[in-house]
Amino acid sequence: MSKLKLSLSKLPKPVKIAMWVLLAILAYALPLLEPPFITTPGVDFGGVLFVVTMYMLVALGLNIVVGYAGLLDLGYVGFYAVGAYTAAILTSFHANWPLLFALPIAVLASTISGVLLGAPTLRVRGDYLAIVTLGFGEIIRLVAVNTEWLGERKGISNVARPPSVGGTEGLFEIPHLYWGDGTVLIDTQDTTKFLVFGVLDQIPYYWLGLTVVIIMLFADYLIKNSRVGRAWEATREDEDAAELMGVPTFRFKLLAFATGAFIGGLAGALYASRQNFINPDSFLLLFSILFLAAVVVGGQGNRWGVLVGATLVAYLPQRFREFDDFRVLVFGLALVALAILRPEGLFPPRRTVRAKQLEQELEELEVGTDGEEKAHA
Amino acid sequence: MNFEFFFNNLPGLTLSGLAFGAIYALIALGYTMVYGVLQLINFAHSEVFMYGTFAMLWTVMALGGADANGVELIAILLASLLAAMAMSAVIALVLERVAYRPLIKRNAPRLIALISAIGASFVLAELMGLRDRVAGWVGLDDDLSDYVGKARINNSIAGVVDAPRWEVAGIIVSSIDLLVIFSAVAMMVVVDQFVRRSKLGKGIRATAQDPETASMMGVNPTRTIQMTFLIGGLMAGVAAFLYMLKIETTKFDVGFLLGVKAFTAAVLGGIGNLRGALLGGLVLGVAEIWGSALLGTEWRHVVAFVLLVVILLFRPTGLLGESLGKARA
Numbered sequence: 001m002s003k004l005k006l007s008l009s010k011l012p013k014p015v016k017i018a019m020w021v022l023l024a025i026l027a028y029a030l031p032l033l034e035p036p037f038i039t040t041p042g043v044d045f046g047g048v049l050f051v052v053t054m055y056m057l058v059a060l061g062l063n064i065v066v067g068y069a070g071l072l073d074l075g076y077v078g079f080y081a082v083g084a085y086t087a088a089i090l091t092s093f094h095a096n097w098p099l100l101f102a103l104p105i106a107v108l109a110s111t112i113s114g115v116l117l118g119a120p121t122l123r124v125r126g127d128y129l130a131i132v133t134l135g136f137g138e139i140i141r142l143v144a145v146n147t148e149w150l151g152e153r154k155g156i157s158n159v160a161r162p163p164s165v166g167g168t169e170g171l172f173e174i175p176h177l178y179w180g181d182g183t184v185l186i187d188t189q190d191t192t193k194f195l196v197f198g199v200l201d202q203i204p205y206y207w208l209g210l211t212v213v214i215i216m217l218f219a220d221y222l223i224k225n226s227r228v229g230r231a232w233e234a235t236r237e238d239e240d241a242a243e244l245m246g247v248p249t250f251r252f253k254l255l256a257f258a259t260g261a262f263i264g265g266l267a268g269a270l271y272a273s274r275q276n277f278i279n280p281d282s283f284l285l286l287f288s289i290l291f292l293a294a295v296v297v298g299g300q301g302n303r304w305g306v307l308v309g310a311t312l313v314a315y316l317p318q319r320f321r322e323f324d325d326f327r328v329l330v331f332g333l334a335l336v337a338l339a340i341l342r343p344e345g346l347f348p349p350r351r352t353v354r355a356k357q358l359e360q361e362l363e364e365l366e367v368g369t370d371g372e373e374k375a376h377a
Numbered sequence: 378m379n380f381e382f383f384f385n386n387l388p389g390l391t392l393s394g395l396a397f398g399a400i401y402a403l404i405a406l407g408y409t410m411v412y413g414v415l416q417l418i419n420f421a422h423s424e425v426f427m428y429g430t431f432a433m434l435w436t437v438m439a440l441g442g443a444d445a446n447g448v449e450l451i452a453i454l455l456a457s458l459l460a461a462m463a464m465s466a467v468i469a470l471v472l473e474r475v476a477y478r479p480l481i482k483r484n485a486p487r488l489i490a491l492i493s494a495i496g497a498s499f500v501l502a503e504l505m506g507l508r509d510r511v512a513g514w515v516g517l518d519d520d521l522s523d524y525v526g527k528a529r530i531n532n533s534i535a536g537v538v539d540a541p542r543w544e545v546a547g548i549i550v551s552s553i554d555l556l557v558i559f560s561a562v563a564m565m566v567v568v569d570q571f572v573r574r575s576k577l578g579k580g581i582r583a584t585a586q587d588p589e590t591a592s593m594m595g596v597n598p599t600r601t602i603q604m605t606f607l608i609g610g611l612m613a614g615v616a617a618f619l620y621m622l623k624i625e626t627t628k629f630d631v632g633f634l635l636g637v638k639a640f641t642a643a644v645l646g647g648i649g650n651l652r653g654a655l656l657g658g659l660v661l662g663v664a665e666i667w668g669s670a671l672l673g674t675e676w677r678h679v680v681a682f683v684l685l686v687v688i689l690l691f692r693p694t695g696l697l698g699e700s701l702g703k704a705r706a
Contacts, residue, residue, distance in 0.1 A: 072488060121686065124693040130418065130491075131644050132689055134637065135682030146675045285637075289495055296492045325510070329503035335496025336476055343485035 031203045032176050040318050046202035052314045053209030054267050059294040059310035060216050061263025067300035069256035070236030072130040075137025076264055076291050081283040082110040083265030084272035091160035099160040099273050110265020111258050118257035137288050144280045155279025159272045165195035205274045220303050232256055298345055305347030383670045388548045390666050396554040398662020399561030403616035404639035405654040407609025413585045413649035414605045417487055420494035423636020424501035425469045425610050429617025430627035432464035433457045434534055435524055442537045462614030469610025472497055506629035533626040557619045564615050565655045577604055641685050647695030656696055
């Protein structure tokens with residue numbers, strides 16, 4: 001694994017860029033290719049992929065809060081809900097805005113809710129933060145259930161879709177592949193109209209979601225390698241030491257919370273737009289836990305690991321629908337097994353791996369001086 | 378705001394709130410003790426409670442509680458209490474062995490312990506929710522259909538216990554509410570004294586304060602942790618019994634909301650603090666019932682969480698502070 005990584009990092013830059021572009025093209029083309037084994041029988045593949053991108057987006061946002069800043073957030077679905085409800089209210093329930101105007105407001109609203117929640121609660125210690133955020137997520141949902149202005153249990157329907165490019169027929173049509181017995185054909189009957197955000201074909205939503213994920217990945221890369229990212233890591237590792245070194249930890253924690261809320265709200269608004277309909281059941285506490293599981297399963301702090309985690313959490317239950325009833329059971333077993341076998345997640349960030357190696361080396365040195373005593377470790 | 382209803386029924390509401398609060402407090406004990414010793418949120422404790430409710434239900438069904446009266450009924454209920462305690466204790470110990478001990482041994486990050494707990498919680502709840510299938514695999518689903526039949530819906534013992542209600546000074550007092558409050562408070566006192574005075578209790582407190590030093594002084598950490606889970610499980614069993622007396626129905630996912638509430642109660646009182654758990658539970662129970670009387674029952678859970686947030690803002694370590702380790706002997 002590390003050898004492969006090394007040889008990859010030695011490649012010249014243009015080759016690397018070409019590989020990334022190729023990977024991106026492959027990702028965009030995935031729902032058109034419909035490769036066997038990967039497609040989801042019985043469920044619309046494009047729709048599943050869209051949900052995967054939403055989980056990726058949410059996991060990237062939550063990774064900033066949990067992975068970078070080390071704040072345990074069990075109510076992330078609250079921000080997702082604020083984004084979704086703001087978009088739904090503005091485009092359908094109480095106004096008739098186009099989605100593109102509502103989107104910034106939705107993101108702004110969820111960011112503000114993040115600051116409002118964070119400002120008083122980020123002063124309390126870690127575990128309390130978990131339960132306070134859990135409470136926040138539930139409050140948001142219960143308020144939506146009980147408030148007529150928010151549609152109560154019925155929810156809100158007719159949320160606006162993104163504007164289609166090129167009218168109802170689109171600019172051009174892209175055929176899908178058809179996988180027969182040993183033959184691969186281009187199926188001209190089954191086509192996707194380029195950038196028509198309609199009811200049936202969900203592939204354009206997937207493209208939209210993927211684009212947002214890629215943009216967020218770039219933003220994540222930039223912010224992680226900036227002063228802000230380093231301040232977050234310092235705060236996570238040792239808050240007191242960071243404060244003494246002149247890092248205003250509270251302000252950076254609040255910034256992490258607000259950034260996480262920003263991304264969560266964006267994902268929520270996009271989800272509402274694609275779903276066309278939301279009700280409080282889309283924002284159960286279970287989803288907060290699933291989001292957190294995506295982050296921790298992948299390896300908190302590593303953006304690629306987190307993306308893999310999100311894919312697993314969102315995709316596997318859809319792929320293996322025949323075991324529908326046992327989904328949660330298997331998911332739970334997988335979580336326990338993962339926690340016991342790979343406590344750092346599937347893909348821990350490089351820093352964690354290095355820190356662990358260092359710890360081991362130190363321990364070996366200690367053992368060397370104390371003879372065979374290793375009982376305390 | 379329904380002030381008239383609220384003030385007319387204030388004593389009755391308070392009593393009912395205290396009864397709920399007492400149940401929260403008993404469950405909260407499991408969270409707070411495990412947190413005090415291991416600094417980890419035992420997310421699956423709610424399932425420990427849920428299995429207790431089913432043990433109570435099945436014992437009453439198996440012993441024919443529906444047709445029993447008088448002394449016989451009391452004997453059946455006592456048996457069901459023991460069954461609930463035993464079931465919860467066993468589940469708690471299994472949980473410790475399977476989901477936590479491998480992690481504690483390796484000094485895994487705390488967040489990963491929480492993930493393991495969440496996973497274990499899913500597994501336990503789903504096993505109960507799919508018990509008709511599980512029984513089907515071993516070919517017992519016909520013989521046990523009374524017990525495993527309604528796997529995903531409410532299971533009820535309604536009508537088994539016809540508890541007397543008394544009218545005292547114009548207030549209707551349910552004997553069950555009184556029983557719940559008194560037995561919960563009594564159990565809390567017993568546990569509190571046990572942790573304060575007994576040798577094992579001292580070991581628990583020592584481990585909470587400083588695990589390394591405690592183990593050097595001859596406290597076996599693994600046994601102490603087991604003990605903590607055992608006490609938490611037993612109390613969850615008592616809570617399950619009292620809950621079934623009061624509410625009379627249970628379901629495979631009943632633990633979730635109750636667990637969240639009980640954890641809230643533990644945080645409210647100051648996590649790691651046994652007396653705090655009692656106080657937090659009672660405050661939460663009363664506040665919830667008052668809140669739902671004033672604003673409507675649909676706001677009940679919102680009141681609970683808002684109360685939590687507000688209290689943590691002004692007293693970040695809970696009402697009584699955190700002190701399982703610091704409690705004086």
